[in-house]
Amino acid sequence: MLEPDAPTNRGAKGPRMTRTNLPDDIARRLARPLRRTLAGLWAERTARAFWPLATVVMALGALMLSGMLAIWPGRLGQTLLALLALLGLAALGQGIRTFRVPNRREALARLDATLPGAPITTLTDTQAIGAKDPASAAVWAAHRAREAARLDGLRAPAPNPGLPRRDPFALRLIAATALAVALVFGAGTERGDLAALMPGSAEAALSQSSWEGWIEPPSYTGKPTLYLADQPPGQLEVPSGARVTLRLYGKLGEIDIAETYSDDRTEEAAASHLFKIDGDGQLRIGKDTWDIVAIPDAPPRIQTSGDLTRTLDGEMRLPFAASDDYGVSAGRARIALDLPRVERRHGLAPSPEPRTPITVDLPMPYRGDRSEIEEMLIDNLAEHPWAELAVTVTLSATDAAGQTGESAPVEIVLPGRRFLNPLARAIVEQRRDILWTIENAPRVARVLRAISNRPEELFADDNQYLQLRTAVRELESDDLTAETRDETADALWQIAVEIEDGSLTDALERLRQARERLSEAMRQGATPEELAELMQEYRDAMRDYMEELARREPENRTDEPDQGEGMEMSQQDLQELMDRIEELMQEGRMDEAQQLLDMLQQMMENMQMTEGASGQQGQSPGEQSMEGLAETLRDQRGLSDEAFRDLQEQMNPGAQPGESGENTGRDGGEGRGRDHGGEGGEPAEPGGEPGGGSAQSLSDRQRALEDELSRQRDNLPGAGTPEGDAARESLDRAGRAMDEAADALEQDDIPGALDRQAEAMEALREGMRNLEDSMRREAQSGQDGQQGRLAGDPSGTERSDPLGRRPGGAGASATDGPLEDREDVYRRAQELMEELRRRAGEAERPDIERDYLRRLLDLF
Secondary structure: OOOOOOOOOOOOOOOOOOOOOOOHHHHHHHHHHHHHHHHHHHHHHHHHHHHHHHHHHHHHHHHHHHOHHHHOOHHHHHHHHHHHHHHHHHHHHHHHHHOOOOOHHHHHHHHHOOOOOOHHHHHHOOOOOOOOOHHHHHHHHHHHHHHHHOOOOOOOOOOOOOHHHHOOOOHHHHHHHHHHHHHHHOOOOOOOHHHHOOOOHHHHHHOOOEEEEEEEOOHHHOOOOEEHHHOOOEEEEEEOOOEEEEEEEOOOOOOOEEEOOOOOOOOOOOOEEEEEOOOOEEEEEOOEEEEEEEEOOOOOEEEEOOOOEEOOOOEEEEEEEEEOOOOEEEEEEEEEEOHHHOOOOHHHOOOOOOOOOEEEEOOOOOOOOOOEEEEEEEEEOOOOOOOOOEEEEEEEEEEOOOOEEEOOOEEEEOOOOOOOOHHHHHHHHHHHHHHHOHHHHHHHHHHHHHHOOOHHHHOOOHHHHHHHHHHHHHHHOOOOOHHHHHHHHHHHHHHHHHHHHOOHHHHHHHHHHHHHHHHHHHHOOOOHHHHHHHHHHHHHHHHHHHHHHHHHHHHOOOOOOOOOOOOOOOHHHHHHHHHHHHHHHHOOOHHHHHHHHHHHHHHHHHHHHHHHHOOOOOOOHHHHHHHHHHHHHHHHHHHHHHHHHHHHHHHOOOOOOOOOOOOOOHHHOOOOOOOOOOOOOOOOOOOOOHHHOOHHHHHHHHHHHHHHHHHHHHOOOOOOOHHHHHHHHHHHHHHHHHHHHHHHHHOOOHHHHHHHHHHHHHHHHHHHHHHHHHHHHHHHHHOOOOOOOOOOOOOOOOOOOOOOOOEOHHHOEOOOOOOOOOHHHHHHHHHHHHHHHHHHOOOOOOHHHHHHHHHHHHHO
16 A cells, blocks of 8 residues: 655645545555656656756866867866866755655556556545445445446656756767767877876976887778787788878887887887888887788789680680789780781781780679789780781689689680681782781782682672772782771771671671670669669660561571471560560669670670571572573573574674674673684585584483473472463473474574574563462462562562563563663663664674674563
8 A cells, every 4th residue: 555645735736636545456456656756757857957067077077088188278178177166066056956756645646647547546546425325335346346347458657857848959868979089099198187287397398208100001902000009919910012100199219119020210219110010020019019910912823714716706705713812903815926827828828016914804793802803805806917816815814912813725726706708708818918918919909809800690799899999909009007007997898797697787796785784784783873874775776676686687587487496576575575674773783684694795786697697598499490480581682692692603704713702692691702613705515514613412402491391390389270371381382492493593594483483482481470479479379468479489579581680471571660760770671772783783793693683682
């Protein structure tokens, strides 16, 4: 049972407690919360009364522990100390005057105020009226039970001294912070600061000697500075090259200093000493001695950690591993020509020009520990003169101390770009020869002239041929210099790349640059905004590259599906892969994002090389038949041209040998000019070989051509279709015309043979048009929606006539359509027509020849 206390003052907050009579069970329940509440009241009132005194005491302690009182002049320090003492006394008096001892009644009132309805006050009350009435007593008991139930979970309230309101400038917190700093970093003195403020203490302090010292390891080691005063005497291991700094205070010369680990010497009476630890030795300061053990800094180690790999475009990848005690600071790869292993023949037979070895900086981690690193040297030296030649690679690593370690030389073949186009490969080989030595320039010029003697068959772009001829002229110049040679070599490289890749070069280069910028940003920890911008740049470059591939695709596309198993990627697959890369970057998983980015770039590189190397994958029977008929038509034209030249020699026996040899067959037929035997001016013998030619030979070749046409007719597809039957009928007519032409040649009736040969060629053309119609109908019925493909063109485009026109309906030429916009087509057609008109208008020519020429003009 709680004892009653004096009534609480009227100004106390909460319910007023007039009595503390509580049942025993309630008193036991309130005992612990009441004690805690009473302790909180003590803390509140003590803090309110004595916080100024505590602030003054903490300020004095901070000044003493920090050593500030000792460094101030005596008078100023004494004045400050007296001021603090007065403030402390005033604060103590104010605290005693305002402090009021709390009692249990106040604690009970504070505790009761934390509950709704003041249940403790209710429990201390007694029933005023109706105490003897059973009903009233029952109600009162129920009321007390409800109030007692509210005491469940009762807790003491937290103290609330309200100091922020009493100390608006937070002086107590400033003093506490200063004291904490002084405790951690304060210097202090042996005698104490208060004694130092006494009169005569300054002179006594100066008469005493003291010291302090540090051992600072080299910064690249990452080791902390050692404070010598905290190190117990004995063995002390420090990195080699560390600096020892000593400072002496008081009377100089009283502290003996000796060391045996350095060649540096300082006057013994100096106030400061600085030594560098070059090896093991001893350091003695006064009575303390340390045995210094210098830890040597070993040179870095480096070696290759795997085999060299290469990509199709000449990029080399060489893994390496390096290590050092305190971290590798830099690394280099030195690539030198291994002349004994070079196969010295052709352009490499002469002695090479001296060239400095290639030096490439090795990649290093941007952050983290460099004591053990594993990286990959990635570089593209495909344009270097030593590409595809034997070289040695020597890796070197340097640490922060300037020490260098080298690996054993590694023998490799310097990767170069693989050119799949034979012309591009030949140009690159000649480029290598002129870079090997300038003495190869005349030889290279001759070779380049030889490999480019048929530009219309080798170069898709006239500019490439013109650039090559310009390079040849530069190489043939008498005053060729090394600078001009290098510029010419660069031009040859660009020509070869354009021939190999075409317009894909620029798009692929932009894609590579975008990938490099994105990779560099990921390695350097760029902001999310910068990564998003670079990722969008990479997406744009990828889109341009895929569009360029799509434009080139029809050149290599076939109607047959791809055979075998291969990996196909759609635009959606590429988009999902790039989305995944961006997602990984946003999550901070840069290593995984870099791996995906490298994989995607490698796929693009392989796609380019595959596209450049791809050819036709196969032809349908109709396409094979069409090519065979086209070859037969060219052979027939060649025979007709040879027969016509023999006819000219019969009609003009005075012609010189080979005079008519320039009249070549069209479309590359066999009608090449040839030296005709016989002497000019001598008429041919009857039944002999006019002009030295052989009518019998021409007839035999005509028979062989007829047999080939018969074989092609038997293998012709489209049997049973109207177009296929029409094609066979046309080939039958062509075969009969060939047979009649062979008979005429055997009888030496060349004019008649020419007429029959013209009929055979016209029937062949009609048969080819019918075959095209048959294959077009078959393609349209078998592949809905696939338009514009004619069976005669394996590339999937329509076949053009010699003037570049597209075929019209029913096998006729679409004469209302535009001619193909190619300068050589117009020039060729114009030259042919002018030559035919000129010869047909020459009155001195025989009538039979002029009639034949007029028939040709009528046909074309």
